[in-house]
Amino acid sequence: MTLPETDNRPALDTLRRVFGYDAFRGNQQDIIDHVVSGGDALVLMPTGGGKSLCYQIPALVRPGVGVVVSPLIALMQDQVDALRALGVRAGFLNSTQDFGQRHEVEEAFLSGQLDLLYLAPERLKVDSTLRLLDRGRISLFAIDEAHCVAQWGHDFRPDYLELSRLHERWPQVPRIALTATATEATRKEIAHRLNLDDARHFVASFDRPNIQYRIVAKNRPEQQLLELLTTEHKGDAGIVYCLSRASTERTAQFLVQNGIEALPYHAGLDARTRAANQSRFLREDGLVMVATIAFGMGIDKPDVRFVAHLDLPKSVEGYYQETGRAGRDGLASTAWLAYGLQDVVQQRKMIATSEGDDAHRRRLGTHLDAMLALCETVECRRVQLLNYFNEQAKPCGNCDTCLTQPESWDGTIPAQKVLSAVYRLDKERRQKFGVGHIVDILLGRPTAKVQQFNHESLTVFGVGTELAEPVWRGVIRQMLAQGLLTVEGDHGTLVLTDASADVLSRRREVRLRKEAKQAAKPARTKAPQQALPAQAQPIFERLRAWRAATAKEQGVPAYVIFHDATLRQIATDLPTSLAELGRISGVGENKLAKYGEPLLEALAE
Incomplete structure (x- = not known):
């Protein structure tokens, strides 16, 4: 099917007016034009690459309401808050709301007072939700975290299998499925299971050059982690992944005892504690979350400066997805993994005793083999990582094997x-x-x-x-x-x-x-946009303090106000008027009107 050519001026105008950016990145423009013109799309784009814009802007340009299917009930409120701060009319329907709250959102949807509506996949199995959507005007369906549909993916969700019916019930509504991690085989499975076989595929580069990948041999891993945090990431927000609930609790307690503010997150905690810890991590600066892999999908916190693994991940896809939660703002960040013999023994044992047939165990073994190859390589980590996703690359000069060539x-x-x-x-x-x-x-x-x-x-x-x-x-x-x-x-x-x-x-x-007696500590390389002039650093810190106070007053995460990258540019450029502030990347019209004057006052002080 040939789609009509699209006038991309409304999309670019929306990008500038609402989000405060002057130009699209990578293949965002092509994706947005395709969906605006009514085409279906399957999008692979790394975490931090701007996937959300690929459905948010078409939803704002096309008539009707964009329906976003997301498995992240615990994060819907934050996602909606972030959009409302931009002046976007957003809402959600999920099991956390009472009847009155749901009724208010439903009325807004029916009356055209919403731009975006977030739903959990299980709600699309409820007849009342389907009837509600039939009565409104839908601009598009966006299926976020689409890897959840892959039976052998790293985060399979059975409810996603029902989403293939969207096209049957609403054949004229374009669909866009998005994920940060999928091999070619997983991508084909996603397309098949979501009835997106005829959709256009958009595959962005998987490279995240701002992330420094480092893998060390285990030697008292908690002490190794502590050294990383105290020498390179003091006061930074980060995530530490552990394999078990017990090690999660033990590691969080160890960090707290050593003066680092850390919180645990795992399925054994009650829902209220998990929600409270997640909320603190999102809303406060400098917290460390120690978690099992149940934590992190959909986390929009842009200033996570490191992701550390104290246990070997089961697959390269899972590892890439988890490390991608660092440095979403494009600033220099670390992906650090401590890896030892017992990790290999344990993972092999888990595969040998896992449920499922021989084919399933072989598939798990193949995933683990690729992860082990990444750990043991003497070549560039980034080349090995990107090659797994069928992307060719040259040695990066910024991973541990490039900086300290192993023998x-x-x-x-x-x-x-x-x-x-x-x-x-x-x-x-x-x-x-x-x-x-x-x-x-x-x-x-x-x-x-x-x-x-x-x-x-x-x-x-x-x-x-x-x-x-x-x-x-x-x-x-x-x-x-x-x-x-x-x-x-x-x-x-x-x-x-x-x-x-x-x-x-x-x-x-x-x-x-060759086993190094003591791994040489790689030199920290700074992403160009991270370097701040000396005189701008204290101004940046004062702006962060203003942002933290404003966020606390409004009950939203700090990054909803402004990202660190935006504050850095403000601290460097020192705008003195609303017009000058409005030219800063990341300052859209609504944020300029809402925060412009208070920010300029804070800057003048």
């Missing part, structure tokens, strides 16, 4: 020693043991367990004294990552794989990443 070494003989120990225990004695016991045998340690099973008599006992225990653990970790070993059973015992024979028979060389 590789020939680990074939140590690998053979490990495999021989595992082979002899399994084949000769019908016994299987975990990592610690294998290392004890190689180092020739006569532990109680070694003596109990008479493993001192093995030919491999004591053959590995040339390497220290941490090095042996690194060897085994990398062998697990390369598929030369695997684990089985609840106790994570080591077993050989099909690839082991090639190493034992010397048909395959094993190259290993």
Whole structure:
């Protein structure tokens, strides 16, 4: 179907007037023109790339109300507050409202007094909601966080499967599905499940050059995290991801005990506590949220300066989605991961014991293999990460492997020693043991367990004294990552794989990443827009204080008033009139009218 050409002047005028930006970024213009003209679209754009504008502007330009389907009930109020601060007439319908509140929003929708209406996907299974939408005029359907529809994606939501019916009931209404993370296979699955096979696909670059990717070997990870926060991110807002609820609580408590304001977030907390902690993180500056992966999707907080992982993510998609919550404002930020042998053993064990058929377990194994390859690479992290999403890139010069080039070494003989120990225990004695016991045998340690099973008599006992225990653990970790070993059973015992024979028979060389005794700390590189003149820094801090007080008074997150990037430009340019302030990026008409005079007064002080 050929769509009519669109006059893009209304869209650009809306961008300037409402949002305060002079030009579209990347392929925003093409996406917006396509949807305004009535076309369906599937959009892949990294977090912070401006996905929301791709449906918000068409909803403001096209006649009717834009209906946004979002799984983020806990964040709808903040999303609506942010739009209202821009002068956009926005509302939501979800289970947190009473009858009176829902009735007020429904009346606004029917009378054309809304520009955007946010709905949770489960509401579209309710007949009364469908009848309501039938009675109003809909400009478009936007399906946010569209990866939730992918059965084997990292955040599957069954309610999203019902959204394929939107086109059947409202065939003339354009649909736009958006996500920050999807491989080509996941993208095809999203298109198929949402009945968007004929939609135009828009795939933006996945590169986030302002994020510095760093992966370190675990060595007392809580202390490593503390050093990162105190030396590089003092007073910064950030997110720390942990695998379990217990480690989430323990890490948050550890940070608080060391003078860092931190809050926990996981499914074991009651809903009120989770909501309160999330609200504080969004509304206050400098808080650290320690969370399981249940936290963060849809978080619009632009000034998250770091995302840290204390446990290995299950997939590159999940890792990319989580790290993308840092630096949405385009300023320099850190993605930091502490990774060790036990992470690999645990993830392999979880896959081996997971529910589902063999195909499902193979799929999980493929995801983990890609994540391990990213961790163990001696090449540029960013090149490896982007290659996963079929995007070619050159070494970035800003990740840990670029800044401190790691060495590789020939680990074939140590690998053979490990495999021989595992082979002899399994084949000769019908016994299987975990990592610690294998290392004890190689180092020739006569532990109680070694003596109990008479493993001192093995030919491999004591053959590995040339390497220290941490090095042996690194060897085994990398062998697990390369598929030369695997684990089985609840106790994570080591077993050989099909690839082991090639190493034992010397048909395959094993190259290993050299374990650094102490990882060199990469130099912090500043994104160009982060550098502030010395004289502007105290002005910026005073503007932040004014913003915090204003946000508290109005009961909204600070970034709803102005983003840090906007305050930085104000602190540098020092506007003295509303006209000059209105030329600052991010200052639209409504914000100029609402906050212009108070901000200029704060600036004059």
